Every structure is written in C-alpha cells, then in structure tokens.
Amino acid sequence: MRKAFLGPWHPGVEQAWLYSLALAQQHTGVAIHHGVRVVNHHHLTVTPEHDNLPRFLAIAHHELSCAINTLLAWERYDQPGELFDGRATHLMRLGDDAAQSTQLLYEYLNPVAAGLVRHPEHMPGLTLDFDLWLRGGLDVERPAFYFSDKQPPVLRLHVTPPPLLYLAFGGDMDKLVYSMKRLAEQGARELRSCHTRPVVGARALMRLHPWSEPRTLRETRGKRVPSFRIGARGIVGRQAHIEAALETRRFRDNYRECRLARKAGDFEQVFPCGTYQLRVVHGVPVAEPELGTGLLTRPGPTLRDVQAMLAQRAERGLEPPAAEARLELVDRAREAVLHEAAELCEQASDGMDFKSSTEGQQATRPPAAEPPQQGGEELGDRQGRPAAVVGHRFGKRPEGGAGGPQRVVTLRDRRRGRPKGSRHGSDPPA
Numbered sequence: 001m002r003k004a005f006l007g008p009w010h011p012g013v014e015q016a017w018l019y020s021l022a023l024a025q026q027h028t029g030v031a032i033h034h035g036v037r038v039v040n041h042h043h044l045t046v047t048p049e050h051d052n053l054p055r056f057l058a059i060a061h062h063e064l065s066c067a068i069n070t071l072l073a074w075e076r077y078d079q080p081g082e083l084f085d086g087r088a089t090h091l092m093r094l095g096d097d098a099a100q101s102t103q104l105l106y107e108y109l110n111p112v113a114a115g116l117v118r119h120p121e122h123m124p125g126l127t128l129d130f131d132l133w134l135r136g137g138l139d140v141e142r143p144a145f146y147f148s149d150k151q152p153p154v155l156r157l158h159v160t161p162p163p164l165l166y167l168a169f170g171g172d173m174d175k176l177v178y179s180m181k182r183l184a185e186q187g188a189r190e191l192r193s194c195h196t197r198p199v200v201g202a203r204a205l206m207r208l209h210p211w212s213e214p215r216t217l218r219e220t221r222g223k224r225v226p227s228f229r230i231g232a233r234g235i236v237g238r239q240a241h242i243e244a245a246l247e248t249r250r251f252r253d254n255y256r257e258c259r260l261a262r263k264a265g266d267f268e269q270v271f272p273c274g275t276y277q278l279r280v281v282h283g284v285p286v287a288e289p290e291l292g293t294g295l296l297t298r299p300g301p302t303l304r305d306v307q308a309m310l311a312q313r314a315e316r317g318l319e320p321p322a323a324e325a326r327l328e329l330v331d332r333a334r335e336a337v338l339h340e341a342a343e344l345c346e347q348a349s350d351g352m353d354f355k356s357s358t359e360g361q362q363a364t365r366p367p368a369a370e371p372p373q374q375g376g377e378e379l380g381d382r383q384g385r386p387a388a389v390v391g392h393r394f395g396k397r398p399e400g401g402a403g404g405p406q407r408v409v410t411l412r413d414r415r416r417g418r419p420k421g422s423r424h425g426s427d428p429p430a
Contacts, residue, residue: 006068007212016071018126019141020064028050029049032045033104034130036108037127043110045104049302098233102332113191161176170310179330228244228295228296230244231336232332270285273287
C-alpha cells in the first residue's frame with residue numbers, strides 16, 4: 001500500500017516481523033539467508049527444502065499483517081485491514097553463486113540505495129545480515145500483541161548462508177563473512193556517490209507516521225519483472241541466461257496450453273514441472289523434474305547437500321575450491337554492484353521520498369491539539385501546482401480544481417472513520 005507500516009515507528013514492528021518469519025520457518029522448514037525491512041516493503045533471500053515456498057510466504061505475510069493491524073489499534077491509529085496490496089510477491093530464482101552474492105549485496109545496501117541512510121548499519125532496526133551466519137540465527141521473543149499464548153514464548157530464527165555461496169568458499173564461514181562485509185563497504189561508497197539529494201536519516205525514519213507514504217506518484221505497471229538472475233559473465237553467463245529465458249518461455253507456453261485444455265474438459269492433462277497452485281488447490285497432475293535438465297524448475301542444492309558434498313571431498317582427500325575461484329567470484333560481485341550503482345539507486349529510491357512528507361510527525365501519538373490549518377506541508381512540482389499535500393485528518397482539507405494539489409495524503413489515527421469530505425475514503429483520495 002506504499003504506507004510506512006513496516007517502518008521503525010514502533011519497536012513492535014520489528015518484533016512482529018521477526019516472529020512471523022520464525023513462525024513461518026517453523027511450519028515449513030524454509031532456510032532464511034538474509035532479510036531487511038525498507039519502510040514500506042521487505043526483502044528476503046531464502047531456500048525452500050520442499051516445494052512449499054508459497055505456503056511460507058502466506059504464513060509470514062498473514063501473521064505480519066494481523067500483528068501490524070493489532071499494533072496500530074493499540075497505538076490508536078486507523079487499521080488498513082490488509083497490510084499488502086493485491087499484487088503477487090515478486091519471486092526471483094538465483095541461478096548461481098555470483099547471482100546469490102550480488103543479490104545479497106543489493107538487499108543489504110537497499111536502504112543506502114533508496115536514500116534512507118548513508119550506511120546500512122544506520123538503518124533503525126535489525127537486519128538479518130552476514131554476521132548472523134556465524135551465530136546460526138537469533139532467538140525471537142513472542143510479541144505482547146496479537147500472537148496467542150499457545151504460541152512458543154521464544155522461537156529460534158535460523159539464519160544460514162546460501163548453499164552455492166557456501167560451496168564456493170569451501171565451507172569457510174570466516175572468509176565468506178569477511179568478503180561479503182568488504183563488498184558491502186565498497187558498494188555503499190559507490191551508492192552514496194550516485195545520490196543527488198540528502199538522505200532521510202535514522203532520526204527522521206523513527207519519527208515516521210505509519211500512514212505516511214512517499215510524495216512521488218504511484219509506480220506504473222506493465223514493466224518487465226525478472227524471474228531469474230544469472231551472475232556469471234562472459235560466454236558461460238550469456239549461455240546460461242539464454243537457456244533460462246528459453247525455459248521460462250517453454251514453461252509459460254506449456255502451462256497456458258494445459259490450462260486451456262483443462263477449461264475445455266481435459267482433466268488428464270499433465271501440467272509442466274513447477275506448477276504449484278493448481279496442484280495444491282485442484283490436484284492437477286504435474287510432470288516430474290527431469291534429471292540434468294532445467295535450470296529454473298530443477299531444485300537446487302540445500303545447505304545440507306552442500307555440507308555433505310564438502311564432507312565427501314574431505315574424505316577423499318580432494319582440495320577445497322581454489323582461492324583464485326573465490327577471488328574471481330568476489331570480483332564479479334564487486335563489478336556488478338559498481339557497474340549497476342546508478343541504476344540501483346534510481347530503482348530503489350523510486351517511491352522512497354519520505355523526508356519532506358513526514359517532517360514534524362510523531363511516531364506514536366497524533367498532534368490532536370493543534371491540527372494543520374491548511375492541510376499540512378505543501379510539496380510543489382515544476383509547474384508550480386502542489387504535487388501533494390500532507391496533513392492530519394482533522395485539519396482543513398485543501399481546495400480542489402486546477403490550482404489544487406494532485407494528491408492528498410492524509411495521516412490517519414484514532415480510528416474514527418474516514419476523513420469528512422473524501423469522495424473515495426482512501427489514502428490518498430484519487
């Protein structure tokens with residue numbers, strides 16, 4: 001919903017996020033490698049050990065949505081009902097170790113690329129970062145709101161390294177963590193040099209009103225959404241990318257044909273490997289994965305598989321991966337982040353301009369004594385017409401028409417219904 005519901009406006013937001021992830025992990029066994037909250041969305045890197053990734057996401061998002069709604073009620077804010085909008089969660093398959101390392105760096109540096117803070121460690125709240133790989137995770141206490149007393153009072157949230165990246169470093173966790181932290185430092189410097197406006201800052205982020213949203217217009221749809229990432233460069237990388245693209249096209253064409261045949265009455269049609277929802281909900285027959293084929297639909301190795309592989313190598317007296325291979329992997333990840341720094345900043349900062357629209361707002365209590373007289377702070381555009389007006393819902397609403405603002409962002413609280421005079425009763429009104 002573009003709102004700052006996942007921002008650091010209350011300590012309970014972080015606690016609910018961590019406990020929801022731990023609860024979903026307990027039910028599904030999905031391995032979590034990294035995670036970060038970025039005010040109005042969050043990023044995760046995971047590896048499912050079974051074909052239940054959608055169930056993991058359903059549990060985590062349902063528990064988190066209910067918990068945040070309860071917390072908003074506790075703090076006397078309006079409740080949105082559904083925390084997330086109707087779009088499907090973006091899932092992207094990481095095809096090799098270089099893709100895993102590059103994606104981890106992008107996630108970890110996302111607050112810097114979005115212009116929220118200058119250093120990733122300045123982001124308020126906990127990030128499931130590389131240091132947790134050495135500790136194996138953390139213990140999460142059950143929040144005092146929403147979650148039932150029947151739930152465990154403390155849950156262990158396991159955080160482990162990605163399997164292919166762990167294999168590339170031969171199981172040497174110290175070198176892996178050190179390399180990722182060095183890459184993160186270099187990437188943060190490059191991202192900071194690409195920014196043209198001051199960062200929001202940790203203090204302003206902690207003062208965010210939960211109903212705040214960016215002053216930029218809602219992002220347009222219809223753009224290409226990547227479903228896989230290949231980190232290898234050169235001929236090998238291009239060949240792998242072509243194979244993955246062709247496999248994606250074959251899957252979609254086959255799936256479409258099977259779906260149309262089933263609608264026509266052919267219930268014996270076998271759907272392609274990788275079909276999930278129709279198999280779980282309607283029990284359609286699905287083809288088994290073929291060994292040695294399919295980069296995207298073939299299950300990748302888990303951390304247990306990689307550890308067993310390294311143990312077998314050690315028993316046979318085989319040498320671990322050479323240092324040159326690790327250095328080449330690190331160089332590829334550094335190259336990718338430095339080369340795409342400007343693009344990452346543009347992509348991450350789109351819809352993250354919270355600074356001007358949240359100045360002076362408090363995190364837990366609305367300014368009920370002296371509401372804004374003219375609807376709040378006006379944010380102008382290049383044509384002179386106010387692009388957005390941000391104000392408290394008890395304040396006077398701005399006049400419409402040609403000289404009025406393009407958007408009205410109303411900060412809602414105290415759960416007293418919709419703002420008066422609103423045609424649509426939404427935030428912001430269309």
